[in-house]
Amino acid sequence: GLLEEIEQTNIIKRYHKKPVRPADFFAKIFDAKFYEYIRPKIERRLVQALELLKEKPLFLMSKDGYAADQRIEIAPEPASVLFHFRRNGEETRYFPTIKYGGQRIEFMYKDAQVIVNQQAWLLLEHVLYHFDQPLEGKKLSPFLQKRYIAVARATERKYFETFVRGLIEKHHVYAEGFSIETHQHDAVPVLKLLYVENGTSQLQLNFRYGPYLFASGGESKVTVRMQYDEAADQYTFHRIKRSLQWEEKRMQELLDRGLYRTSALFSNLEPLANGDERVSVMDWLRDQNDELSRLGYEIVQEDPHKRFFFGRTELDLTVKEGNDWFDVQAVARFGNYEVPFIQLRNHILNNVKEFVLPNGEIAVIPEEWFAQYNHLFQFSEDKKAIRLSKYHIGLLNDISEHTALTMDRRLEQLANFDAIDEIDEPRQFNGSLRPYQKAGYNWFHFLKKYRFGGCLADDMGLGKTIQTLAFLQKQKELVAPGEGPMTSLIVMPTSLIYNWQNEADKFVPELRILVHTGIGRSKEPAVFEPYDLVITTYGIARSDEELLSAYYFNYVILDES
Secondary structure, three states, X not given: OHHHHOOHHHHHHHHOOOOOOHHHHHHHHOOHHHHHHHHHHHHHHHHHHHHHOOOOOEEEOOOOOOOOOEEEEEOOOOEEEEEEEEEOOOEEEEEEEEEEOOEEEOOOOOOOEEEEOOOOEEEEOOEEEEEOOOOOHHHOHHHOOOOOEEEEHHHHHHHHHHHHHHHHHHOEEEEEOOEEEEEOOOEEEEEEEEOOOOOOOEEEEEEEEXXXXXXXXXXXXXXXXXXXXXXXXXXXXXXXXOOHHHHHHHHHHHXXXXXXXXXXXXXXXEEOOEOOEOOOHHHHHHHHHHHHHHOOOEEEXXXXXXXXXXXXXXXXXXXXXXXXXXEEEEEEEEOOEEEEHHHHHHHHHHOOOEEEOOOOOEEEOOXXXXXXXXXXXXXXXXXXXXXXXXHHHHHHHHXXXXXXXXXXXXXXXXXXXXXXXXXXXXXOOOOOOOHHHHHHHHHHHHHHHOOOOOOOOOOOOOOHHHHHHHHHXXXXXHOOOOOOOOOEEEEEOHHHHHHHHHHHHHHOOOOOEEEOOOOOOOOOHHHHOOOOEEEEEHHHHHHOHHHHHOOOOOOEEEOOO
């Protein structure tokens, strides 16, 4: 049973592996350290046993071992204790009084014994008393043979701050010579930001009761703060009642919103990761700011020299197409402030997270912006604006996966592109394109649709010339009646001119072609106007650079460049 577990023979067997006589054990092994270790375990069993024995006969063993020497009664109701303090000009006297059934009972100088210390049980005149509140027996033990304890003025301040304050938190106290005030305030949850630049920031949950702030996780329903007025020589103890159940609900509220406790001992919190992606405290605060405000949370900051912005942060991107580039017009919104995104260029490229807003608040740039938009600035051809070459269209496609982009219809189609369209061959094309040639022909039309340049890099002999001529013939057929030709230019080595002429005569005889070579070639741009295609060489192109630059060609095609 419970009592057999704490009988000395069983205790010796449990805590000493080798056989030993009780007399030797207590003389050689048992010491104060062992006693402090084992006593709480014994007392827990003893309290359990006493609770079970409340309505059963109980006897006190005599010193000579007689088991039923004196009958003991267990008081059916708990007693109460009140601690008294009387402070005067010389000292403070401290003593407890005990009441049972509304009547004060005298226990000093009555041969009373504290049977259990951890949760006090007091044996007084053959009656075992237990108490209505948690009470350590050592709070009563000094007064079994003493009327009071006196504390001198010289040491009272430290004594008040430690012992008296703790006693007022846990027990009923009556004071003369100083004040005890009880306060009951509506509590406010307070999140304190512990910010670490380029490190792991955390949040700390506290609770404000009136002017008093307490860390989350306390176990006492009452917390006491001491105040000393030196001029009046007056101590005031403020008893603040706390709602621990309400506090725990607030903590659970935060855990349900994606935070976790970093330690069982402290109230510090960090956001849970989103899959493989780490979530920073600042990102979490931005996402939860409106909801936290609705729930009544205050957000305070540890560093008084920095005021952080916690409001909604957004980025609007608009893409406009130029001839050979995309202009990205981006605006970052921090609450009511709009900041051209280009102003964050150096921050994004150099991983600088803090950006000062016009009102002096510090906006911490969202973590994901550094990963998502770094390439946008790296590949921009202008440091004062965001301008991308059309070759970087893939960047916009990547960005559109996580950011709302505003773009024209054609760019939107390109962003959602999944296959190249099939285009009919030109009517005036003498022949039929092979499947791989048809793919190149279709690709030319894809480039045209989205105004891209391109490089057709098929192996020699696979018909790059034929694909190009078919494409140019198709462009001729798409010209509306009454409109003039849309002249294109092909530049090639001199050795290839005959081949191009021959292939054109064979497959697209309707194309009007001018061979711009020789000493007698025209020096006027207007000469190109009637033709669908102008053929020249690289040498002539260098010589006639000014002439060729003065005319707007529909396409400029380089062969074997």
